[in-house]
Structures are given as structure tokens and as C-alpha cells.
Amino acid sequence: MEKEKSTRKFKGLELYDRQVEKDYFLLPFRFHRLTPEKEIIVNEVGDYLILPNGTFEKIVKRQIFKDSDEELYGDLLSNFFISEEKVSPLIDVLATRYRTKKSFLDDFTSLHIFVVSLRCEHTCHYCQVSRVTQDKGKYDMSIEHINKGIDLMMRSPNSHVTMEFQGGEALLAFENIVYAVERTKELAKVFNKKVTYVICTNLAVITEEILLYCKENDILISSSLDGPAFIHNENRKRPGRNSYELAIKGIELSRSILGKSRVSALMTTTNLSLEHPKEIVDEYYRLGFKSIFLRPISPYGFAVKNERKNKYETEKFIAFYKTALHHIIDYNLKGEFFSEDYASIILKKILTPFPVGYVDLNSPAGAINNVIVFNYEGSVYATDESRMLAEMNDFSFKLGHLDTHSYEDIFYGERAAWIAEASTNENLPGCSECAFQSYCGADPVHNLSTQGDISGYRPTSSFCQKNMEIIRYLIELMESDKRIRTVFESWIQ
């Protein structure tokens, strides 16, 4: 008989087993009941497994065995749920992935909102802040404050910042926008910054001349569109009841000059909107938008400290959201590409290993870390909602004033520290054990304004109610229907 060469003495699979006495160690992960039959487990970097109910308990009780549960055991091990060593041999890989997920923090504040004017020619019934007036002196941001805001923006450690002009109606102060852009362009060269410019406008007063300036300077237009005429005009009151017509004309004009991809639209959800999910979706589709943002955070219901009312309104919003989402999915199943932005943000967090820096759904929260607001009269706020809150005389999130506070006072001051403490859902009560933690975020401003406490209280939090159900629903949808999964995958490519 031919003697086998020593190199050919191949060994069996069992010889490569590293497990000691059928024991294993748990890595950090959390679980959630997904449906009556299924539960989900999610690890620290957002990888998940969907399992039959009761599996979580078995895992924890060390009742999963390599030989009899071969596939599940391999899944748990390779997806960083368990380890055969006290310290996983790939702990550094897990650490790198965690750092990657949180790397939206690396560069610090990017979005700098300049409220250039509080004046507006609209009187939208949900708007608490704007004023119909000619008094520029009182309600426009002064050149001095614009300068100071730009100087602070140039101090951001981020090499790529976004300068967003808001109102009121920002375009009523167009000459100040031009001034701000021109000054920023010069300073950006000195400070080596890439700047993205955005003007938020209801489009009522937009002109060709304004748009040509936008084209020349690569400025994006972010407009408002609440749905078809009967909704939009009801929500957005202005003399002549022609807000919708002006918006449509404005969108067309903007697209013709800037190109389709440079013009976006945002909707605000009102009680009237809640009755018409499909009509709103259809309107966006009809106008040739490739996506719609069904914003769960909107001034509607904002700052209402009535728990029961909040819960009810949120339920209504979730029902609205689901109907609209299905309608959007149907477009996709018919072969059209049309996505929903809030779902896309959450799906990116669930399905990719990359960071998603969306300011309203981050942990640590976007406030200060990713966004800062310079108000028309020189006050500095942590978020856009913070200045709305201030209009109702709650100045909790006022970080300082451009005239009296330095960069350090504003970004690293006591107020900032106080907000930061309630900004990570990893350490918020309720969130700290929640399976959806890495897909969700923290919103201290919302907590304070709706619950009177910056840390909030999860069982009655409308932020939690909304996100928990939307996240759960998105996962349920893609796990139960392969076609929907494919649609969702196409949204995040």
C-alpha cells in the first residue's frame, strides 16, 4: 500500500473546534418581539438575526449547541452575538465596525442653519414663528450677525459644511443671502472648506434672477410641498389662496434652470394630510420626484404636553405612514423607482455597515454634533426645533448669542454638556435595553418639549412610539416579502 505523504494526512472538521466544554460567552446584544411568532436579536453594530420566539432565552441559558443547532450556532458566532473565547478573537474587527458606524461624529458640526429672516408672506396655520411685516430691521438677520455666524462656521472642525438659509421666507432677504454666500466663498478658500449651500423656500417669490445666481453658485433649492392643491392651500395660507400654484410654478422654473436633482421638496404633515396619504404620494410622484419624505418630525403636534393626545396623534401618523408607504412600494412593484426618505434612512442603518448622519435620528443626537442654528436676532440654538420652542418662551436649548458668546462657550459650554448627557440612547432609560437602539436615535429637544424632561420617559414618548413601530414594521415587511426586500435594497444603493 502506498504510504500517504505526511502532508496528505488531512484532519477532520471536529479537530478545528475551539469551543471548550460546550460553553460560550455572550457579546452585547438585545432582543425584541417582532411578531407573535418571531423575535429579532440585534448586536452592538446593528447586525440582526430573526429567530423563532424563545430562541433568545435559549441563547442566554447556553442551550444552543454546536452539533444539534449547527447553522444557528454558526450564525450567532459569525455575526458577533456569541464568542467561544472570553474576548472574541475578532474584537478589533467589531471595534472597527463600531467606530465606522459612529464615524458621523468624527467631523463634528456640518449643518449650519442661518435664519436670515423671520418675515414671510405666508400665514401657515402650523407655523409659530414667522411674521407678516415689512420691518426688516427687526426681523432680518443683521450683516453683523451673518458675519459672526460665518466666522463660527469656519471654525467647525468639519472640512465639509452645509450652509442652509431658512426663514420665515428666506428669499425675502435674498440680498443678505448673496452677501453671506459671497463672504463664505472667500473665507472657504482661506479655511480650506467645501461648502454646500441650500436655500429653503416656499418658492412664492422666487425669480429667474435668483435662480441664475443659485446656478452660478451651485446652491440647492429645498422647497415646501404638502400635497395636492386642496391640502397645500389649506395648510399654507397666503393672500390669494395660490400657494400651491406658486409652488408648482416655482418648482418648474427651478428645475428648468438648476436641473431636476438640485430641487427638492419637503412636506409638513397636518391633520388634514393624515386623511390623504395616497393623494400626497401621488402628487409627489406626478411631479417627477424620485422620493418623498414622510417626516415624522414636524411642527404638527409639537410641544403638546398632553400625553393622551400625543399618543393618539402618533397612532394616526403611523397609520398614515403605513398607508403611504404601501402606496409607494406599489409604485416600485410596478417597476418605478420611487422611495420614501425616512424608511431609506432607517434601512441604511439596518442593512449597511456604514454611518448614517441624519440629524433627527442619531445617537449621539444631531443637536450641536451635526447641526447648529443661528437665529435672526443672533441667538444660537441647538436645533431647528429649539428655536421654535424658544418662540414659546422656553429657552432651554439656547446655547448663547453671537454677540456675547465664543465658539467654545457655544459648542462646549454648560448648556451643550447638559444636552449631551441626554443625547445618547445607549444610556437613556428604556433605550439602553432596546433592540432598535442602533437604528434609532435620541431627541432631547423633543423629550423636553413634549414630556417636560430632557431624558424623556419612553413608555409615553411619541418619538419612541413612532420609531419603534416604523422600525419594527420595516423589518417585518422585508422579512415577510422578498419583493419588498428587493425594493428596499434598491432604495439604499
Add this chain to the structure above:
Amino acid sequence: MLLKTKGVSINIEETLVGKVTRLPENLTSDSFLLVDDEIQAYPDKAHLGILSKQNDIYDLDNGSVVLKIPTLEHLTEGDIVSVGADGNIHTLYRVDSYHNTLLATERCNSNCLMCSQPPRDKNDVSFLYGIHKKLIPLIPKDCVELGISGGEPTLMGELFFDMLEKIKHELPDTEIHVLTNGRSFAWDHMAYRLSQVDNNRLMLGIPVYSDYYQVHDYIVQAKDAFYQTIAGLHNLARYNQRIEIRVVLHKLSIPRLVKLAKYIYKNLPFVEHVAFMGLEYVGYTPHNIDKLWIDPMDYNKELGEAVEFLANKGLHVSIYNSQLCVLPENLWQYARKSISDWKNSYMPECQSCSKLEDCGGLFTWNLKKHSEHIKPFTTNVLELSSGIE
């Protein structure tokens, strides 16, 4: 394809490396004159030696000669050969091929069940590198791609980096493709040292066969291999090295193939290319065939899902060593004609196949072990008639 021949050597003490030419006027001090059937006059130009089919010629004083070589037909003007004291003539570099490879060492720290070039445990590093040191400067500067394989090349130690630096210096425009199991790069200093070579034309092809350590370690027959390779990949990524993942398809890698694709996307999203490769029936494979064989037709579902998952995520994906008639049409766009010319063959029935031009065919050694579903495409009659309409 013949890559090795042997004659009777005279006046050769250490291995010589040089280009070959049949034209005496082209001789230089680092080239050999090839003498086929016609006896040639002893060249007056300086040369490295003469390789001849003749029995005896010339008044030999000190010149190096190999006589009685059975054939020289396989050598083309400009090919580079090594000529040993024992009269062995190895083709090291073929000017007409895109698939030239330097064998760094036959040693390996793994012992894969399907290794196509089974490792040998002998210290060949300094001998082989001695040859490569002479070879590298002779390689034409317009060489498009050069492979480095083993064994495990990193077992050369510092000489590995020395070799890569020499290559970068001599062949700055050549794509360098190194096949390594990546385990050595679990040592951070090895990955760092590689980055010091600073060659952005250098790409490492590293195999990962499963997302589950035990299966991978079993396939490569080495404890700790999976964790070392994954740690190595992360170290390499930290130093911005270019990486290709190579997955061999067989009965042991198929069951978790889709999970492996997801693992790659989640944990190794920085890789530049993922190649799924059909099994070669050579080396250890015939010995282990019962553990490894699955008809490629029977893994199309898993392969398709893995490939499309990664491609949809924007990764560059290829399928190697597959035949079009065995692959579903939606995957053809990923199939590459990847088999090196000298190992490439087709089945007799392929001659009548209308896709012969586009198909990568088989490894010559896979003529003995191939899918049961190889079947030539005939030009579709319906397609033709509808074209006429």
C-alpha cells in the same frame, strides 16, 4: 503547454537566467542562443550560453552550453528561462502570455483540502529568490500583469518585501497580483511593512471560504487560520492596501456561501474585488474529491444569490473557471475567461458550440472531472427566423 525541458549541460555551475533568441545578432550578455535543427556558427557576440538540440558542436572552451535538448519549439523570441547545472531548462516568463507568475516558495502554513499546488516543506526561499532576482530586471517593461504565488509568499519574510520593492523599481507600470492566505498580516508590522512598499498597482488575492471559523479552518487545514486572515484583512485595510477576496466553490463552502457574501459586505466592505472560483481537479483535489465535489449546476442558486447580493451592494464581483452552459444566463455578465492559456482546454463537444468564443472553458485537468451538464449551444433556429421577419 511545455514549460520545462532538459538537456546535457556543459560548463554550467550555477543556475543561469536569461532571455532566448534565435538570432545571433540579437545576443547580449544576458541571453541564450537557441539552436534548432540547423547548426550555427559559434556566435562572436557576448552571450550567456547556447541551448541546442544538436549532439555536439563547437570547440568548447569555457562557454556554457546545453546539448541534446529534445525540443525548443515552445520557446518564443524574448522568453526568459533558467538553465540549471543539471541541464534543466525552465520557462520563467513567456512574452506572449498575460499569465506570468513567480513562484515565491513552495512552503505554506496552510494545507488546503483543494490545493492545486500542494506545498512542500523544504527551504527553497533563497534558491528561488536567487533566480527571481536575476529574472525581474529582464522582464519587459511593458509587462501588463505579473502574479506572485506559492506556497505562501509571505513566508519569504523580509525577502518578500525586498522582492516587491525590486519589482516596483523594475516594473513600475505592471499590475502585481499576489496570492496569499493573508494570515501573516494578522501581525500589524507585516501589513505596515507592505504599505511601505507603496505600490498602488499591487493587489493581494486572499481566500475566505466561510463566515464560520471552524469550516474555514477545516478547509485550509489550519487552526486559527480564519481569525488570522480576517484580522490580517483589517490590518491591510487600515494601511489602504488593495484586496481581492477569493472563494473556491465546493461542497464545503457552498452551504454558507450566501452568509459568507453578507459577512464580506458587513465586515470587509473595503475589498476591491470578490472572485468566486470553480474547483480545479489537480493537486490535492482528486485525493479529497469525495469531500469536495458538487456539480456546479447544483450550486447555481447559492452562487447566484451570493453574487447578486454583493454586486447590488456595488462590489466588483467575478466568477472564474465556470462554463457558460452550466451557468444561468443572468450570471454570464460576471463570468470571466480567467484560466491561464497554458492550463485552458475545451471539451470535444465545445467545438460545435456557438458560445465557444465567449466561454472560459475548463482547466485542462478538469477534463477528467467536470459538470454533467456541459452541452454546446446551437444557434437558435427560432431566433434566426424571427430575425428574418
